[in-house]
Amino acid sequence: MTLSQDETIDRCGKARPQDLVAHIPHGNSILKLSDGIAVKFGYGVTEHEAHSQDKAYQILDHDIVRVPKVYDFFQDGQGRGYLVMDFMEGQTQDSYKDHSQLKALFRILDHFAIQTSERPGSLGGGPSRALLFGESDPLTFDTIDKIERWYNMRHLVPGATLSFQESELVLCHLGLFPRNILWHPDQPPCVLDWSSAGYYPRIFEACSQLIRERLEQRGGVLQIPIPECEADRVSLILKAWGNAQRFHL
Structure with missing residues (x-):
């Protein structure tokens, strides 16, 4: 399923807190759009971040570090940024002692x-x-x-x-x-x-x-x-x- 930019903005606007993969209060959020696609959105999401992530995806060895592939970046009329990328499976941890x-x-x-x-x-x-x-x-x-x-x-x-x-x-x-x-x-x-x-x-x-x-x-x-x-x-x-x-x- 591929959503248009307007459809993506609409999905994000209607997302409930429990729908979000990640959320920083008064900050940026991540919403899963489909099995393989997610969007990071918020006023702090910029085109420069999208360019940096895309560059990292291109230059780094994915056998050493995984980086979500970037598919699109755009802004809505209020200046919120939307970074459409691969949805990556995995869990965060509080600390790393292993x-x-x-x-x-x-x-x-x-x-x-x-x-x-x-x-x-x-x-x-x-x-x-x-x-x-x-x-x-x-x-x-x-x-x-x-x-x-x-x-x-x-x-x-x-x-x-x-x-x-x-x-x-x-x-x-x-x-x-x-x-x-x-x-x-x-x-x-x-x-x-x-x-x-x-x-x-x-x-x-x-x-x-x-x-x-x-x-x-x-x-x-x-x-x-x-x-x-x-x-x-x-x-x-x-x-x-x-x-x-x-x-x-």
Whole structure:
């Protein structure tokens, strides 16, 4: 069954809470349209997210990580976005302590790390939207200098300067949290929500986990090891994020 855009909008508008596969209060929702198709919709669903997810589907090895294929993106007259994609079987979990699951997640991170770029920024183009960059209006980080400037203006540590000039830019998801990972027997993990994905220094993935841990007062998806040589940079990144939250910088 293939629905038109108007039919999809109508289905979403009539969906009851119990009909939704996922829902964030005052946020985005996911509705299953058929056995194989779902739609993510809401004011926070953007064309850039659709482009990022489509790019991830194209470049990643599906034997390592599953990504829902994107079929369409459109908006209604109120500005809500609709991302039509594969419906992926699986269940989320609150935490991951099973050795095989941890191994699968670190394999995904290693696979991300071989996807590189000469320039930083969002995977699908457009603004960089991620918890790691605070709650200010999303910025387009298309140069390393812009990323450095953002953090150095906010960490407020006298005499300290963050530099990423020597850092390789690799694919980072920046949202590898329990709600965004589906598990299914005998299949690789499925990673959802590519809205924050982009090419950044690899240490950013670990920082996103540490920030989530601070916000929720519990462990993130992964306790990513941080090399001793990166400890100072991580500290400055987290200070900058904290100040951005506190002062809305």
